[in-house]
Amino acid sequence: MTTHEVPERTEPSGLAGEREMLEGWLEYHRQTLALKCSGLDDARLRQASAPPSALSLLGLVRHMAEVERHWFRRILAAEDAPPIYWTEENPDGDFHLTEKDTWDEAYATWQAEIARARELAAGRSLDDVAGGRHRSGKTFNLRWIHTHMIEEYARHNGHADLLRERIDGATGD
Template sequence: MTWRAPEIDRRHEPYLGAERALLTGWLEYHRDTLLHKCAGLSADQLRTASVEPSPLSLLGLIRHMTYVERAWFRQRFAGQDVPDPFDFTTDPDAEFRVETADPEAELAAFRAEIAAADAAADGRDLDEEFTLRRRDGSSRQLSLRWVYLHMIEEYARHNGHADLIRERLDGITGD
């Protein structure tokens, strides 16, 4: 039997609620949507690049969002001293190199990073600020609210990519 990405019981976006509940709900919806786009696909399908010469694949998007979750919630906002999940020293697109990646392990790492990101933000005020230091030496103040909004935008953009990749793989379309 060939391994297939598990199905997901996708949570729906919230329609009403306080700001924190809406931000969290939309982020959860987009996280689930990325997993939903991977559901039922084989390891080879998850590794299949979208269009040459791009290395973009569904598994690459999972790995990218694993990194982005860690970078924004844990490393930058919470200031946790945790290493990057991929070695970017020789390849700035390391997370998209999936030829030998194990999809089951990558999906587990993604889910674990989501749990760690949620824990880093749990109980913290949306107005809590942190300093983002940029490569050019400049810095700026950002809030946890900004991180939530950025993450929702990041997932929404990449879920559009995932939708096109999934359609190319097996013709499945939809949200």
């Protein structure tokens, strides 16, 4: 794949209720990461930020697929969902790319994890306590998970801003 299209991005209403606001900002940040990757070919998406760091836009998308999977499938729903890209031997495998790793595969995987996350959160109260436990032993409610996911995306979208600017000079929200 040489390039992909620019996604739509919608900012949440400033008057939304709590749930709509949390879900709206999470979607906004998901869309922001996709936007930061738009228009680039696989070679540019795998370009590391500042060697020896392995951080790349493609790696960020793979990482966020893992994060979506972890918080919604493993923690919220207590599903047995093994890692996609990392292993015990390679805990940063989501960032360690090879020539065979592609945008098409990473994007499809990320979108599948987002779709599953939406399914698992639908119909639950924000106060619902997750069925799984974090490795720390702590439990979390859906409100905390949404808030954490917004924080996770916001942090990594900052990385994506810098990566994109280094790749082709593009800046912006």
